[in-house]
Amino acid sequence: MYTLSSKLKLTAIILVIVGAIGLVYGFISTPSNEEELKELLAADAHGEHGGEEHHEASATTEQHGETADVAHDESVEQHGETAHGEGEHGDSHMEHVLHQFQTKPWSALFVSAFFFFMIALGALVFYAIQYVAQAGWSPVLFRVIEGVTNYLLPGSIIVVLIVIFAGTHFYPWQNHELVEEDVILQGKSGYLNFPFFVIRAIIYLIGWNVYRFIATRNSIAQATASNLTPYKKNFKASVFFLLFFVITETTMAWDWFMSMTPHWYSTLFAWYVFASVFVSAITVIALVTMFLKKAGHLEFVNDSHLHDLAKFMFAFSVFWTYLWFGQFLLIWYANIPEEVTYFIIRIEEYNLLFFGMIALNFIFPILMLINSDYKRIPWFVIMAGVVILVGHYIDIFLLVMPSTVGPYWSFGITEIAGILFFLGLFIFFVGTGLGKESLYPKGNPFLKESENYHY
């Protein structure tokens, strides 16, 4: 029986508190009107700025406004604010920049919230797949995975609250004035309207958590059951969950990410988001398994299980890259104006992150995890895992930031605070989740196969 050590609990609480303070600071320190914004931009022009060199080169706010225009036009288009005429550009520009600055803490909050939430969700999907596939190697890990998914409930509630309350910070189509001027957005209002958006979010929330509840309940019931009824129930539940998930994940990606730039669309998008969700989750399962094994709680897990997890990390890193490249190549190749804006802002304003992510998410994992022997060495897998997680944090960062704050992104107190806050929360909930039940999933019909598993 595992118990979350008081040291770890304390660490988690400290992380949450420090993170919360940082986030509050982030929200307070946003400029509340254009005067403050101008001061901020002037200060930024002398100091360091996360953006491109031309931001730093501009000595005055006025110049800054102008030089940023080129890049800014892209993000204007992204936000669908095509209605702005040339004449009123100056004023509306500052208004727009102010809006982007005010969005920064929201985005920082959302990136971290979604990043940790998607780990719990992805772990749940992995769990369901193991059930449906009747995998013989993984049942020894079931309690670990159940523990990781313990974060699903708090994580999903927070994420849903953020997307509901973010309003026009994230979703320009929630701005009525904007929609009135924009024929394209009006055409989409059958799907992109606030009540339906909220209803969908709540359906996802309920569906995912209900499966998690049923699955863990049955899995625990199986430990004391005299027959395989709970197992069979779980098998069925997992099949229907996967069906539900593939549909809700698709619409979730459209709702929460794609509609941040409501003019832009890509059919692959949802599957691309899924790849990120899935590979991060498997990585965390591997990391938690190694942690518990090291602490002596998982004697029945051997290095073959680790080997398999590392293979999944490897394979789905490649899979993620495949989808990333598929989407990028097709849009780059055809170069259709409506579509390329998405990548133009990412390449121009986020160049290092955008391409650096490929190194972290693809090149590092394939070089580190291709060797069979290395996949059995915990510290090696941990190293690869950390790189993968950093890479996918950047991936989520790049899904959100360019669409919401445009060129005015930074990685500072607020963003780090977001990570710390949710990391603390994640450790706390996963730790307590792991401590609820014995880590040995007694009664599973494939348990013996799994314990004897050697590769």
Added chain:
Amino acid sequence: MSSHYEAPIREPLVTGEKTYHDISVEVGAPVLGRANKTWYVVFTLALIAFLWGLGCIIYTVSTGIGVWGLNKTIGWAWDITNFVWWVGIGHAGTLISAVLLLFRQKWRMAVNRSAEAMTIFAVVQAGLFPIIHMGRPWLAYWVLPIPNQFGSLWVNFNSPLLWDVFAISTYLSVSLVFWWTGLLPDFAMLRDRTTNEFQKKIYGILSFGWSGRVKDWQRFEEVSLVLAGLATPLVLSVHTIVSFDFATSVVPGWHSTIFPPYFVAGAIFSGFAMVQTLLIIMRKVVNLQDYITLLHIEYMNKVILLTGGIVSVAYITEFFIGWYSGTSYENYTYLSFGAATGPYAWAFWALIICNFVVPLTLWVKKLRRNILWTFIVALVINIGMWFERFDIIVIDLSKGRTPSSWAMFSPTFVDIGVFIGTIGFFFVLFLLYARTFPVIAQAEVKTILKSSGEYYKNLRAKHGDD
């Protein structure tokens, strides 16, 4: 590889009280025995179809592409439809032999040999189309980057049609090597079992002197694993590249980022349907019901359900994003309201019914385990997946951006004849294969006999499984 212990709740993969010897005898029987009359009848029919198709090809090449039903708007129709359809069919073979090997699915062992054969024969059919649909096929070698006397004039590496050349030729060669290495122990078995001197000689050559030493087996397994690891990304990338033929364009309906994974899922979907079609007949004809059991058929139906589900999600995505994009052109694409009601509505609904509605019946366990129904569904899917490619190609081209160039397509007898010819050619090859090759990887089936055979499972159930 994996441990030999197997959970008792797993159903047996080899039924009956088989010994190693039984496996050799039963797998060897169709090769070492004689063909019956039915085989000759079917073979003759396939041969006639093939020869007819060959005639159509020769007619096309010697007369000109104009003998096909193509027009200036629709420059690709049956040719590329058939190409993509055949390539797609081939994918299940690699999926079964490579991806299922990586996932350690023991049930693949009874079906992988025939699935791979199917791959190779299907890719051969597919490979015909890129050549014969050329206006000047005798200059086809110009697609290769060979130094030459035109100031070393090279190809442009930006075209997905060139990527196709590399993809398909690599795919065929890797599949062939993968298949052949797997065949070595089985050819050796035939070499050792036959009493006919001529056969002994032939199988002696084909088996490359395989003697089954420990070191050989060790390397054999290693090579299989490495090839499986290479074939998996290969199989994904090959159909991805095929999908790029359309997706890199700016044609409404073709330009869609979901095409790469969606085509791959569709390929596996149609490929498995073809495997079902072939194996359901074969297990009966050559008496291999104990190896290709109902469980195998059910598993394959589950893969069909899975990939069919993925394809359905892609259909919905295409339909939704077509609307969501707000682009008026998207209303004429193959999955749009315009297509459902337009002149090609029959093709649209054929796609929906064959690929979405009918496969849904496989959710019912009784139907999933019903061989006749499986056979029907598999045939329907093969038709449906042909329509998917036809719809993507022809419907999207027929109503492009300029209404003045809208057109309809109707095939000529030559279009149809070439397609029938490839089906004939495919069956010629497959029927010859079924008579001369060990259709089940007996060496592999022997490795699971004691863990997954019915007899041994019963023994364990009786005496405990420790």
